[in-house]
Amino acid sequence: MVTVQRGLASFSVKDVGEARSFYEDVLGLQTKVVQDEMLILHLPGGGAIFVYPKGDDHTPASFTVFHLLVDDVDAVVDELGSRGVTPIRYEAFDHDERGVVRGFMEGGDGVWYADPSGNVIGFADGEGARLFDELVG
Numbered sequence: 001m002v003t004v005q006r007g008l009a010s011f012s013v014k015d016v017g018e019a020r021s022f023y024e025d026v027l028g029l030q031t032k033v034v035q036d037e038m039l040i041l042h043l044p045g046g047g048a049i050f051v052y053p054k055g056d057d058h059t060p061a062s063f064t065v066f067h068l069l070v071d072d073v074d075a076v077v078d079e080l081g082s083r084g085v086t087p088i089r090y091e092a093f094d095h096d097e098r099g100v101v102r103g104f105m106e107g108g109d110g111v112w113y114a115d116p117s118g119n120v121i122g123f124a125d126g127e128g129a130r131l132f133d134e135l136v137g
Contacts, residue, residue: 010050011065013039013117014058019051022115026083027068043068045133060118067122069129073100073109076123080113088112088120106131 013019016039023041024031030042039051049066070076077087077098087099090112095101104110108126115121124132 008048008050009066010052011061011119012052012054012058013115013119014053014055015116016051016053018116023051026080026085027121058117060114061120064112064120064122067124069133070123070125073111073123073125074098077111085113088114104128 016033016037020031020033020039023029023039029044032040032042034040037053041049041051043049077100080087087095089095089099093101093104093110099111101110105124105126105128108124108128108130110122110124110128112120112122
């Protein structure tokens with residue numbers, strides 16, 4: 001049997017400095033640069049994500065790399081909009097004029113944004129976010 005000490009999610013970016021600026025200055029996450037070339041995102045409530053550089057070889061993930069559970073998706077849209085960041089719209093979802101999918105994830109709202117390398121981060125609120133939080137403890 002495999003003995004696991006700890007799990008960690010990871011994804012690549014084109015430029016770690018650019019990614020750090022986005023995740024720290026725009027999204028407000030705590031970050032730590034490791035060995036001048038890698039980044040750790042510290043998530044509220046615990047957990048961390050490892051971000052590593054791929055430079056010009058980077059290809060954005062074709063899926064949402066992670067979701068952040070928030071109290072109010074509309075407040076996120078307002079805050080990020082004031083910083084010049086616009087939501088991503090997907091054909092598969094019915095977005096309102098603000099780019100929000102209403103009733104996403106068990107009745108909450110959802111919105112997605114791309115980081116400077118094109119990786120997608122989702123934000124969710126409401127009952128779906130609460131249920132997920134309850135499931136993972």
